Amino acid sequence: MAKRQNYGVTFVPCNLSAEDKKAFLTWNKKESFPVETLISDMLSKGMKLSISFDEENSTHIVSTTCKNNSSPNHNLCVVSRHADIALAVALAWYKIVEVLPDNWAAFTEEADWG
Numbered sequence: 001m002a003k004r005q006n007y008g009v010t011f012v013p014c015n016l017s018a019e020d021k022k023a024f025l026t027w028n029k030k031e032s033f034p035v036e037t038l039i040s041d042m043l044s045k046g047m048k049l050s051i052s053f054d055e056e057n058s059t060h061i062v063s064t065t066c067k068n069n070s071s072p073n074h075n076l077c078v079v080s081r082h083a084d085i086a087l088a089v090a091l092a093w094y095k096i097v098e099v100l101p102d103n104w105a106a107f108t109e110e111a112d113w114g
Contacts, residue, residue: 009065009077012104014095027098028090035086038093046071049092051085060088064096072103 016024042049046068052061062080066073078095082088100107 008075010075010105011077011079012100012107014078014099014107016095016099020099024091024094024098027094028087031090033090033093035089038089042093042096047096051088054081057081059083060085062088062092064092066104072105076104078104 039049042064046066048065048067050061050063050065052063053059054061059081060083063077064080065075065077068074078092078100080088080091080095082091
């Protein structure tokens with residue numbers, strides 16, 4: 001995991017393989033959560049969201065940082081990217097509820113995510 005100095009935030013590596021991306025698209029089609037519901041759910045669970053646009057790669061970036069002081073994931077951040085902003089937000093939620101373990105710190109670069 002990469003830790004940014006002066007911010008106290010540690011970025012959790014969670015990159016999906018091509019097969020995992022297909023699984024996400026299937027999950028997203030089945031669940032079809034409205035973006036505002038996903039954002040509301042993340043905020044109510046103590047997450048801080050930052051959404052930006054990467055012009056060079058024409059993609060939206062959603063950084064999700066746990067700000068819940070009592071969580072083992074406090075100050076851990078997961079980043080998701082997609083050209084479609086709704087899919088970028090859904091991907092952030094998918095990583096949290098479907099991919100990462102309850103304790104994100106246990107998820108290391110050795111995990112086989114391609």
